Amino acid sequence: MSLDVSAGIQPFQFPTTTVLVDDHEEYLGMVPLLLDASLHVRGFNSARRALAVLGHGGSRPVPGGGWLYRWKDKPSENQELVALDVDSIHRVVYDPERFSEVSVVVVDHTMPEMDGLTFCRRLGNPHIGKILLTGRADDATAIEAFNSGLIDRFIRKSDPNAMQKLQMAIFDLQQRYFQRAAAFVSETLALGNFNFLRDPAFADVIDTMQRRFAAIECYVHANPTGLLLLDEDGHGRFLLVQTEDDLRTHFEIASDQGAPQALLDALRDGEQLAWFETRDGYYHSTTHTPLSQLHPATAVRGEQWYYYALIDQVDRFQLQHVKSYRQWLREQDQDVPSSLIPDSAG
Structure with a gap:
């Protein structure tokens, strides 16, 4: 993993988390082992549980939201100035949980609680990239979802190159996440x-x-x-x-x-x-x-x-x-994967 500047230098960028949602626990355990070791994948065997976590702390606030504030002196009653606290951007590095920010979700299309497209519709953060895992019979549905913008990629599970394609898609969407999240900040900084x-x-x-x-x-x-x-x-x-x-x-x-x-x-x-x-x-x-x-x-x-x-x-x-990414990954490996515990277990 390294910084990608192919689309320009982002004002902030760091490794993030990919969420994988699939009701087959064997698949959840296998996928992270087949991807680049630098990727952190958090698995959920329950779509409802994944949505609940993403809506309550698993998906952190969009970067930059805390760096904007209204200027106290208005030029007039009809105008309001907004200032960007540039100096606070680098302080993100002192947040030990910055790497837990979710930038990409990978979701199986066919699941008992809800299908993958319903899951994607219910995601609250528009910056998160969405990858749908499909079966051969799902192609028409996946193409329609892709064309409408509901998902960003779809990959057949049966594709012999599925893991290679999935890894490339995750890296691409992680980069796009920062392009989207930092768009306003980048526009503002370009003026200075x-x-x-x-x-x-x-x-x-x-x-x-x-x-x-x-x-x-x-x-x-x-x-x-x-x-x-x-x-x-x-x-x-x-x-x-x-x-x-x-x-x-x-x-x-x-x-x-x-x-x-x-x-x-x-x-x-x-x-x-x-x-x-x-x-x-x-x-x-x-x-x-x-x-x-x-x-x-x-x-x-x-x-x-x-x-x-x-x-x-x-x-x-x-x-x-500062907590390093390597140290943070070690801590995640030591944690009990509670996200894999079914809802019925409490």
Whole structure:
């Protein structure tokens, strides 16, 4: 599992949970073993129970809902301003249960409590991807459901390549989940200093980063602008991103603060980026050893010139308090699979 930037860089992305609903417990136990080990699959042998869990905590609130707030000063009685708290986005990383967010459901069409299409109709979160498992006789019904938008994929259980197709569909729909959930946030960020999120040239930069650092989580960060990246063990890197305007601002502030000439020279040419250990990330007259807080930069030309540096020292994020995906998966493996207990058992 790795970050997929084929459709652009998302402002937030992390591994999520796939729910599998099928009344055959043997199938529930077999499917996760045949899929990529990085996928977390939660099985339910009861459609009613799965819907109840998805409606009461199993499907978490849509990401971003807590980051928007109404601005206290209205421009007029007929207008209202809404602000986006960008700085709070990366704090999702401190939520130990973020990986339990459900992005995809895989549901058998023929079940005793309700059929798979009825299950899909009753799902409350429109961002969740829906995959229907069918028998040979269900093709016409599945095609109609797909064409109407009720489901996103359908796969025959009897298909010899069913598990390969299912895995590809899950990965695709997990990526689409974040595209949908982050759409408004992405539109808003594009108006500010985060143009690089939509620039194809910078998507290539992220691909390059993946070869150096296998990130599976990504969160935008403000002040300074960049991306917090984490791998499956919770090890982090910070991708600092600046434009020519940012370079100029750093230089002017440092000059006004009486910075040493060696620092001013380094800031002027764009070969190094500054991330000072100050509240706003800029140089202050009280900054100690400022040259040690410069990072070698690489320039890339997209819609504008970008300068970036991958920073290994991320102590300021206190990632020791973050639960990694690998640790979370181990905990899920140790839990009793209560979701497989029939409703009649209580």
